[in-house]
Amino acid sequence: MLSPITLIFESSIPDNAGASPVALESLEAHGFQTIRCADLTQLTQQARLHALPNRRILVILAAEIAENCVTANYLRTLHPNLGILAMSDSADESSLIRLIQSGVDNTCTKDASVALVVTILFRMLARVGQCVPAAIPQPVSAAPETGSWFLSEQDWVMVSPEGKRIPLTTGERAFMLALLNAPDHRVPHADLIAAVNQAYDDLSEPDHRQNRLSVLVSRLRAKCNQHNVKLPLKSVHRWGYMFSGQY
Incomplete structure (x- = not known):
């Protein structure tokens, strides 16, 4: 290398x-x-x-x-x-x-x-250059269907059904992989925080982590809005998040 x-x-x-x-x-x-x-x-x-x-x-x-x-x-x-x-x-x-x-x-x-x-x-x-964070298994994905959301370029870019390409940071990538690989695309806060922290090798105190997840979600929504795309992400009250788009 x-x-x-x-x-x-x-x-x-x-x-x-x-x-x-x-x-x-x-x-x-x-x-x-x-x-x-x-x-x-x-x-x-x-x-x-x-x-x-x-x-x-x-x-x-x-x-x-x-x-x-x-x-x-x-x-x-x-x-x-x-x-x-x-x-x-x-x-x-x-x-x-x-x-x-x-x-x-x-x-x-x-x-x-x-x-x-x-x-x-x-x-x-x-x-940098790692394909998949160690704690997040990545299944072999088939070619994306027309009209679906999918991840591209080793999961560093999220593509909307309209073809809009949204680049992801390390934490956003881990967050989306955890959601998209989960049954029904629903994941509790604790598991999402663990996935993001694993990607960052995070050693911060637990009371800082929930706020960090909220900032990440807010940033990701804003990034999608900049591309004129609404992120199909729903907050499940006091539990976690659910990706509601077609994937």
């Missing part, structure tokens, strides 16, 4: 390398091959250039939050299986929610230690 590439996006490359929130030398010392990109055009060109079947690509977004959100959403549409880390100026919850809704896999503040950034990158690297 080719060595992984880490693309680093900043809206402007500082003259003084020390002013950047991303220390290239520190990442390269841990074995990451890095390429710094000054604008969205350069970033997408590099992602396209290195998008080979046997190469994993990670992206660090270190611009302002609004630019990070736009870039994450655009990249996720073009390259659903990228690993995306967004750096934020603060740990403000509303900012983090915006980033997650835009499709990033993980976040940290711009003053995060090299140890934390490297740990996040290694965890993303372990996930």
